[in-house]
Amino acid sequence: MVIMNSPTEKELRVFICNLRTCNPKICTASRILRFDKAVEINSNKIRTNNIVLTPFSDIALSPADKDFAEKFGIVGVDCSWNDIESGKKILSKGKGRALPFLVAANPTNYGVPSKLSTLEAISASLIILGAKKQAMKILSLVKWGEEFYKINKEYLDAYKEAKSSKDVVKIQTKIISKLYDNN
Numbered sequence: 001m002v003i004m005n006s007p008t009e010k011e012l013r014v015f016i017c018n019l020r021t022c023n024p025k026i027c028t029a030s031r032i033l034r035f036d037k038a039v040e041i042n043s044n045k046i047r048t049n050n051i052v053l054t055p056f057s058d059i060a061l062s063p064a065d066k067d068f069a070e071k072f073g074i075v076g077v078d079c080s081w082n083d084i085e086s087g088k089k090i091l092s093k094g095k096g097r098a099l100p101f102l103v104a105a106n107p108t109n110y111g112v113p114s115k116l117s118t119l120e121a122i123s124a125s126l127i128i129l130g131a132k133k134q135a136m137k138i139l140s141l142v143k144w145g146e147e148f149y150k151i152n153k154e155y156l157d158a159y160k161e162a163k164s165s166k167d168v169v170k171i172q173t174k175i176i177s178k179l180y181d182n183n
Contacts, residue, residue, distance in 0.1 A: 011134045013073030014038040014122055017046060021079045026108065028119030028142065029078030037138050038122070041075070043093065050075045050094040053121050055114070057096035060168040063160060066129045068095060074125055078118040099124055100159055100172040105148035120148050127156045128168075 016029045016038045024030060032038045046052060049072040051065055077091050101113060102124055109115040116124065119138060123145070126135035139145030149156075155175055162168045 009131060009133055010070060012069050012126060012129060012131050014126075014134075014138075015041045015046075015050065015073050015075045016118065016122075017041055017043050017075060017077045019077065019079040027078065028106070028117040029076065031141050032076075032119055032122065032138060035141055037141070038076070043077075046075055046093040047072060048094060051125075052077065052091065052094035052096050053099060053125055054091035054096045055098055056091050057098040059097055060100050060165040060172070061097035061125055061128055062162050062165045062168045063129060064162075064164050065095070065097060069125075069129050074122065074129075076118045076122045097125075097165075099128075100155070100168050101175055102152045102155055105144045105151055106142075107144065110144075119145070123148070124152065124156060128159045130160065 014032070014037065016033055018027075018029050018033070018040060033040050049068055051061070051069050051072065052075045053061070054077065075094060099114070099116065099121055102116060102120070104110060104112045104115050104117065104120060106117040106120060108117070119142060123135040123138045126132070126138070136149070139149055158171045158175070159168050162171055
């Protein structure tokens with residue numbers, strides 16, 4: 001796959017707070033860390049200005065968050081979807097941002113809307129924030145990474161053109177309506 005990148009594309013700092021609640025053999029956060037694509041941090045190291053990816057936020061991640069991401073980085077909190085409530089306190093730290101509608105391609109949740117692995121979430125956030133080359137390097141760590149990109153390319157392309165969280169939500173609403181309305 002050939003990816004055209006802007007010569008000014010900046011890599012963003014990626015942090016992972018790994019709660020170790022999922023199977024280590026299939027843990028995508030561990031894979032990202034093993035290949036030095038992120039820095040592991042403890043929950044007490046999450047700062048007020050870090051962008052924390054969380055399904056509990058009312059604010060959607062958008063390109064408007066790029067300045068904060070460049071200065072303070074993105075945090076992926078890795079915990080099992082089966083035990084997401086146990087991570088709620090940690091997921092409420094920093095500048096919480098929810099990812100918009102995307103479809104999982106990981107083997108555990110293939111085809112399930114919004115039930116992304118940490119690797120998928122980090123990669124999607126990087127694309128939305130303009131660091132596509134960095135995202136593609138992370139997606140290449142798993143054999144289904146390219147599939148995630150193919151499934152979501154149209155959505156990601158739309159989200160990365162948004163100006164604000166409200167714009168992302170409007171785009172997401174159109175996508176969901178197109179997919180699920182029978183009218």
